[in-house]
Amino acid sequence: MKPHASSFLIRVPSAAWVILIMMIVFTAINPRYLTLDNIVNIVLQNAVLLILALGATVVILSEGIDLSLGSVLTLSGVTCAYVMESMMDSGSPNAVAMVAGVGVGLLTGALMGIITGALVSLGKLPSFIASLGMMGVGGALSLVLAKSTAIYIRNPLFSFFGERLDKSIDLPLMQYLSVPAFIAIVVFAVVWVMLYHTPFGRYIIAIGGNESGARLSGINTVYWKWMVYVVAAVLAAISGITLAARLEAADSIVGVGWEFDAIAATILGGTSFAKGKGGIAGTVLGVLVIGVLRNGLNVIGVQSLWQPALTGTIIILAIVFEIILSRWKEGRRWAWKN
């Protein structure tokens, strides 16, 4: 059937419309919303979510889901802080403690990913049940390690990774640049190369499109599916460590619910569960939708009490909007009904 929409409407992703509408509304309510400082703030706040959401996108492209990402984020932040603090207590220099902490944090993530991936690829468990189980395991381990509270990090070298640059470099304009944003850009570039210029990307998109077809054409689907969960968990570990650096603490429940934001950002960005559609460029937009929303609610002074209910509802409505709009773009007559 011929699409209803004109080519212009089709080319602009629906997430961009959502962002535009929200920015207009927020600016109308509070003009301070549209200042450079606030926009830099949005970028800083959402760099961590972007790294996590890239992992969620990779998993969803392979037609799986990983609900354990939030708890991997928490757990790797906690192990990183735990190792760093105990090494500094025993007199190691800051740099050594930091390298060891970050290394252990990344290893924790990789290990969680290896287990989830093995359960999904070798064990043939539905991905949401395997990752839901790992969510319980990761959450419990974080609570045990951090003794149900937060581990504070007193390592100035490590804190650098969560700051704006004006704290370390005395040059003009440095307050507009932040290290988490750089980390997110580098991670984005790496994931981009992996997805679009290596066999990894081609294979997982093939698996997401048609798994038995991929297997029959000689792709080692078990191995590549396994790798998907390892990559996602390592990305979650990177975001957990960056978050710990930004907050200068690793809280034992900090990541609760983050996987929902990451998955929502992926779907809002146009990656769907059907046939490996979508990609990480859309995810950036999806993260911005959530980031602009969260930040906007703060700036226009919505009470924190209202925020979980409001953000959840708006995100769900935006997903519904995105699904209906994509059906309308395809030229479906009854776009409101599946």
Place this chain on the structure above:
Amino acid sequence: MGLEKLTVQRVAPSHEKSWVLGAARFIVLIIVCSIMAILTRSDEYGFVFLNVSNLLNIVRNASILIIIGVGQTITLTARDVDLSVGSVLSLTSVVAAIMLNRYEIAFPAAIFAALLIGAFLGLINGLLITYVGMPPFIATYGMLWVLFGFSYLILQGAVIYGFPAGFRVIGNGNLLGIPMPIIVMAVVFICGYFVLNHTTLGRRFFATGANIETARMSGIRVDRVIIAAYVISGFLAALAGLVLIAYTNGSEAKIGDSYLLPVLAVVVMGGTSLSGGQGNLLGTLAAALIMAVIHNGMNILAVPAIWQSLVVGLLIIGTVLADQWLRQRA
């Protein structure tokens, strides 16, 4: 969507098999009970585990899980998971608590309203899945966070204590020496079993879950069937919430959070397939009792609460793995 095309051939439901599978799980239950009885034996008190009061306590604790589990078994039979049950429980119990405690509304009205809200939330889940076409785990997982947000908003972080005695009967009353939660659970279980295995609606749940296209072509209005399953699940989650707050005499925004993982574990342990079309309520009953026995045992052995969620997480992974392995063998 999407995920369905990965599913392999499904087996038609059979009553005979469901009896055998259920019986096998009751044997496991007896074994677990024996192990717990021996582990918790002490020279001073003997077999503390086997006291009638302790056993009744275990069944009462399992009641909440079984009531939610019946709903979850039905949605899994008809379509897919309902990840929002814990939050539905929280929200409805919070609303009931506010109505009873702050506005002093007569308790039958509060119960009615809470059940209605539960069913309505199930309706939203069903509509998101059928009409909008969201994958069920995305739709219900989204609802989980939305509903948590609303419970938090309504209670404003407070904890509500103290409900009228008439209301509390459904939680801590007794009938012929049997605690009320057990009686509510038994009624729910028998109704659920009857509906799932002996009515047209039940057959439709199985048919829709086994193969949605075939079901549609044979004239079943699959959308309505799926919505009905999620409405039942929401309704039962609300009922479980009422029993729970009547028993504990208090409610808070996170009261239902801890039920999601155990409920999924229990339903899957009970032999209900995650890919639809195979509901086994007897298995759910047995598995919930096993879970309650393990919890009770961990409490008697003084295992810290933090480790218990680890055990539940491992249990869910382990049982699904075993389930997959057995299915491949069969």
